[in-house]
Amino acid sequence: MKILFLSSEVVPYSKTGGLADVAGALPAALAEIGHELLVATPRYGHIQPPDGLEALDPPLTLRFPFGPQAAHYALHGRAPNLRVLFIGNDAFFARPGIYNDPSGSDFPDNHRRFAFFTLAALSGAQHLGFVPDIVHFNDWQTGLGPLALRRGYAGTALARAKSVFTIHNLAYQGLFPKRVMEDLGLPWDVFTPEGLEFYDHVNFLKAGLVWADALTTVSPRYAQEIQTPEAGYGLDGLLRRRTGDLHGILNGIDAREWNPAEDPYLPARYDQDALDGKATCRRELLSRFGLTTTDGPVFGIVSRLAGQKGFDILIPALEHALGEDIRLVVLGSGEARYEAGFRALQQHHPDKVGLRFGFDVALSHLVEAGADFFLMPSLYEPCGLNQLYSLRYGTVPVVRAVGGLDDTVVDVDADLAHGTGIKFGPYDAGAAAHAIGRALELWRDPPRLRAVRRRGMHQDFSWTRSARAYEALYRSLVRPESAAGQQLPAARKAQ
Ligand code: ADP
Ligand code: GLC
Helix, strand or coil: CEEEEECCCCCCCCCCCHHHHHHHHHHHHHHHCCCEEEEEEECCCCCCCCCCCEEEEEEEEEEECCEEEEEEEEEEEEECCEEEEEEECHHHHCCCCCCECCCCCECCCHHHHHHHHHHHHHHHHHHHCCCCCEEEEECHHHCCHHHHHHCCCCCCHHHHCEEEEEECCCCCCCEEECCHHHHHCCCHHHCCCCCCEECCEEEHHHHHHHHCCEEEECCHHHHHHCCCCCCCCCCHHHHHHCHHHEEECCCCECCCCCCCCCCCCCCCCCECCECHHHHHHHHHHHHHCCCCCCCCCEEEEEEEECHHHCHHHHHHHHHHHCCCCCEEEEEEEECHHHHHHHHHHHHHCCCCEEEEECCCHHHHHHHHHHCCEEEECCCCCCCCCHHHHHHHCCCEEEEECCHHHHHHCCECCCCCCCCCEEEECCCCHHHHHHHHHHHHHHHCCHHHHHHHHHHHHHCCCEHHHHHHHHHHHHHHHHCHHHHCCCCCHHHHHHC
């Protein structure tokens, strides 16, 4: 099949979170099983042109009520059947930030930037003569795409494509005041509660959920959670109505990028049969964070510093846990209040807490490798990738039992034969502190800890399996008759 895949961030070119990892790896996995992929993404100012980047001249002009906009295209072939289509427009994309300025404020014209990106991607495919069977949209930035396919591109070759919309995070919806309808030239008849209206605002994500042929999200558990008022962010009713079209497909990990046996970012490599290298990584990690060595466990965090990630319960829990002989290393960027919370912990425990605020891919690999436990007590978590990287790196995840965390980690006490991590339920600091206490108990039982680590390292979260689930979904859309009577693997998991 021919698949056009749109994402506002793609590893290795741009990244703020897991969406970029997925958009880097899933199309590659689909290409490996024989499909033809065109991945469209904005050409941000900081992107170094990859070798062999080919400009497609002349640019196309897209017309909007706010003025004509030039789309400068450049193509990069990653493999014969995997090409990346960069969409350039310096006024929109050559800025110091992908969604917000360095102070953390969203760019005020994000509706224009991402509407432009989405339409330029569709027009770019046409321009190239790429006629997709499937157009796969991701998150709110591309939410207007399924609507555009039904309206603006009706009657073109693109209109025969089926659309898939993936929710990576329901909390980020792309909500804008209704004057944006005029600004973007959207037809007013879609500004209804059944359409893209959301409490008198324009909701880009909702447009994706209403008009895409199929919806997916990134774990089976999250697919269920978002159909409830607690985790539905006002869209649970719509998602319940579309329940038959909503599939939970777990993310995978890029097993080449995240492999402790070959990781170029590490001072020593290791695998499940020879863990010595992990001890070297641990020493290097403590020294990089200016911490002394210890016989106690090292807890690691790599995260966006956002409410989603559970720091409101974790920081008080750590205040308590740091009374023990443990070390804590934090690599994160985001909200100032959480930076302040971690700084306060460091002030109270300067020899036990190491902090780095910023985005540092190399250091994120060292934290995964050098830590003994990885903390991820999320309030909600659509899938989560860091717990999967942790499992692969023999770093025992301590997680809250929500979304993809619940689907991917097996609690060591609940299942002695299969346990891979520590899970807790209630969203409160006491429960988080108790989970850290259980990690300390496991630390004091080295044979058991070794068994848990090895089991984690044996788990297979490679993309191949998930790519097959997406493939089955695509096929069911393109040739519904051949899928009739068969239950999709993805659908089965979500129920
Ligand atoms: P989310 O997408 O919600 O942020 P995920 O766990 O799916 O959460 O993915 C986060 C990705 O971003 C991982 O690849 C993680 O290593 C990376 N990451 C998060 N914060 C940082 C940081 N400060 N420096 C480097 N990488 C980071
Ligand atoms: C989102 C989610 C995260 C998920 C990632 C990739 O950013 O917060 O849980 O792993 O997307 O799908």
